[in-house]
Amino acid sequence: MTAELALAWGLRLEDLYSSEGLAHVDATFVARLRRSDAALAQRLLEARRQAAAEPPAEGASGARSDAALLTELGPHVDAFVARLFGIVDDLATLREAHRTLDPLYEVKRQFVKRQAAKLPPAELAGFDAGAALREIESRLGRPFEELAFARAVLAWQRIEADETADAGEREAARARLALALRYCAWAVASEEGRRRHAGGVLFRQPAKVDPQRLLGHAREHDEHGVRVFTIDPQRLRRREGFALTDDGTDLRGALDEANYCIWCHEQGKDSCSKGLKEKPGPTGEAAWKRSPFGVNLAGCPLEERISEFHLLKTQGHAIAALAMITVDNPMLAATGHRICNDCMKACIYQKQTPVDIPQAETRTLKDVLELPWGFEIYSLLTRWNPLNLRRPVPRPDSGYRVLVAGMGPAGFTLAHHLMNEGHGVVGIDGLKIEPLDEALSGVRADGSRVPFEPVHDVRTLYEPLGERVMAGFGGVAEYGITVRWNKNFLKLVRLLLVRRERFSLVGGVRFGSTLDVDDALALGFDHVALAMGAGRPTTLDIPNGLARGVRTASDFLMALQLTGAARVDSLANMQLRLPVVVIGGGLTAIDTATESLAYYTVQVEKFLARHEALAARYLAETP
Numbered sequence: 001m002t003a004e005l006a007l008a009w010g011l012r013l014e015d016l017y018s019s020e021g022l023a024h025v026d027a028t029f030v031a032r033l034r035r036s037d038a039a040l041a042q043r044l045l046e047a048r049r050q051a052a053a054e055p056p057a058e059g060a061s062g063a064r065s066d067a068a069l070l071t072e073l074g075p076h077v078d079a080f081v082a083r084l085f086g087i088v089d090d091l092a093t094l095r096e097a098h099r100t101l102d103p104l105y106e107v108k109r110q111f112v113k114r115q116a117a118k119l120p121p122a123e124l125a126g127f128d129a130g131a132a133l134r135e136i137e138s139r140l141g142r143p144f145e146e147l148a149f150a151r152a153v154l155a156w157q158r159i160e161a162d163e164t165a166d167a168g169e170r171e172a173a174r175a176r177l178a179l180a181l182r183y184c185a186w187a188v189a190s191e192e193g194r195r196r197h198a199g200g201v202l203f204r205q206p207a208k209v210d211p212q213r214l215l216g217h218a219r220e221h222d223e224h225g226v227r228v229f230t231i232d233p234q235r236l237r238r239r240e241g242f243a244l245t246d247d248g249t250d251l252r253g254a255l256d257e258a259n260y261c262i263w264c265h266e267q268g269k270d271s272c273s274k275g276l277k278e279k280p281g282p283t284g285e286a287a288w289k290r291s292p293f294g295v296n297l298a299g300c301p302l303e304e305r306i307s308e309f310h311l312l313k314t315q316g317h318a319i320a321a322l323a324m325i326t327v328d329n330p331m332l333a334a335t336g337h338r339i340c341n342d343c344m345k346a347c348i349y350q351k352q353t354p355v356d357i358p359q360a361e362t363r364t365l366k367d368v369l370e371l372p373w374g375f376e377i378y379s380l381l382t383r384w385n386p387l388n389l390r391r392p393v394p395r396p397d398s399g400y401r402v403l404v405a406g407m408g409p410a411g412f413t414l415a416h417h418l419m420n421e422g423h424g425v426v427g428i429d430g431l432k433i434e435p436l437d438e439a440l441s442g443v444r445a446d447g448s449r450v451p452f453e454p455v456h457d458v459r460t461l462y463e464p465l466g467e468r469v470m471a472g473f474g475g476v477a478e479y480g481i482t483v484r485w486n487k488n489f490l491k492l493v494r495l496l497l498v499r500r501e502r503f504s505l506v507g508g509v510r511f512g513s514t515l516d517v518d519d520a521l522a523l524g525f526d527h528v529a530l531a532m533g534a535g536r537p538t539t540l541d542i543p544n545g546l547a548r549g550v551r552t553a554s555d556f557l558m559a560l561q562l563t564g565a566a567r568v569d570s571l572a573n574m575q576l577r578l579p580v581v582v583i584g585g586g587l588t589a590i591d592t593a594t595e596s597l598a599y600y601t602v603q604v605e606k607f608l609a610r611h612e613a614l615a616a617r618y619l620a621e622t623p
């Protein structure tokens with residue numbers, strides 16, 4: 001049965017895309033908030049009024065003065081959006097999934113970190129971890145599982161602390177806690193313990209960061225006088241073809257990060273968002289602190305409210321956490337895990353493992369996307385966002401039209417903000433942009449508009465990366481990123497834009513040749529925005545740089561992505577022979593090395609399959 005979207009309060013899908021409809025959504029939210037918490041509603045309206053009148057304010061403590069208000073709104077945002085989309089029960093289940101994991105982080109913080117990790121090594125002398133594990137499992141009544149263990153620890157602590165409980169029971173609880181403590185210490189401190197619980201979160205403790213040795217599991221040896229680096233075999237991850245290689249963390253992992261965060265916004269010290277500064281000089285100016293590699297620790301370039309979204313996530317307010325991110329980073333489907341980490345570099349934890357913010361961010365998005373109508377919820381938050389004090393709904397039509405040249409991350413993000421500021425946008429890209437189903441996008445091949453269907457299950461938008469046809473939208477995120485990142489997110493971003501009436505997308509138009517500034521002005525555009533930086537080819541000034549068999553790495557990667565040569569059904573002729581020597585050690589070099597290895601196998605298999613098909617057909621006929 002096809003799911004029907006029945007929005008609350010008489011709203012229709014098209015209302016979520018019109019100025020009047022979005023104003024109605026916002027008014028309904030405020031009216032309902034007034035009924036449930038009049039004082040909070042009043043604070044929200046006052047904060048909006050101030051935000052409209054002034055630039056974002058810093059409180060006396062240096063904290064953003066509106067953070068408390070925004071986090072207090074979290075439960076109301078969740079409740080409202082759930083009711084709007086008719087997913088009250090689904091969201092309650094998701095919140096419960098968050099809450100259920102609470103004991104894990106409580107035990108990790110209070111028991112593992114504060115007690116077990118501090119146990120003197122002498123306490124572990126002669127410790128029999130196998131026997132301890134058997135004893136714990138017999139108490140749990142099941143094979144060891146972190147959450148069950150954490151719950152048991154909390155239960156034993158309660159009994160031990162209960163002065164009214166039976167003395168024998170308290171003594172038994174005390175003994176179990178002592179055993180659990182030593183087991184935790186072993187799991188944290190010993191190589192074997194860490195290996196036994198690798199992949200879990202309970203015993204994973206932050207490590208000291210050595211800037212000169214960031215790859216902790218790299219191994220080094222000498223081979224004929226050459227220093228060779230390999231990886232700890234235990235850490236090797238085998239790769240099969242061109243399917244997605246990294247699914248990112250799950251809810252457990254994301255909450256582990258959000259709980260590791262100490263929510264520095266409360267002290268105005270959320271350097272992940274605002275950057276880390278040196279002490280001000282005589283002029284009062286403070287320079288950015290620099291990493292040991294000389295990189296400015298400026299934090300998230302979007303000043304995303306990371307600390308605040310972490311707090312909401314730990315409270316189980318999944319939609320509000322996403323709304324918090326979306327205020328400053330509406331295109332988060334194209335950021336986060338595997339894309340950016342400036343925030344992490346500027347995290348307050350400079351000497352130990354920083355909070356893995358990108359993982360938490362991307363999981364926060366996925367948790368909402370995986371709800372019924374999840375894509376529509378994310379999409380709505382990019383146009384109506386009650387936590388956006390300055391611009392909760394798009395501004396009225398300004399009458400300006402802007403041409404954005406380049407549909408990579410800069411171009412599509414700019415297009416979004418221009419539309420929310422009230423401007424009309426035409427986005428062009430030199431690549432051919434493959435059409436999207438009009439029932440999904442609301443746009444026919446000739447550019448005319450038709451009603452579109454809401455997306456009930458986001459998975460219907462996804463394709464296996466190994467079979468996915470390059471769609472032409474997304475610039476460097478499409479042709480420059482390997483299958484470490486889920487490129488299906490580009491379809492989400494594209495839908496966020498193309499469904500809007502203020503936006504048109506045209507592929508196969510190269511700015512500077514097909515169209516130039518004069519053409520753009522003659523066509524009636526008021527502004528032209530150039531967002532084409534990353535596509536510039538790199539030509540190295542070295543002798544024989546273009547000799548047969550020599551390729552620049554970026555050219556190789558682009559050719560591999562753009563031609564789709566790795567797809568089974570692609571006829572693209574892209575030949576690669578091993579061994580390949582990659583010169584360089586940066587991201588592009590590493591990508592080139594991994595993609596060469598993956599592509600070589602696919603190429604040989606494709607060649608063999610073709611040979612066998614042709615041989616079966618023609619050799620049989622040869623006398």
Ligand code: SF4
Pocket residue numbers: 260261262263264265269270271272273306307310346347348349355357
């Ligand atoms: S991510 Fe790091 S800097 Fe940011 S709020 Fe959390 S602990 Fe503080």
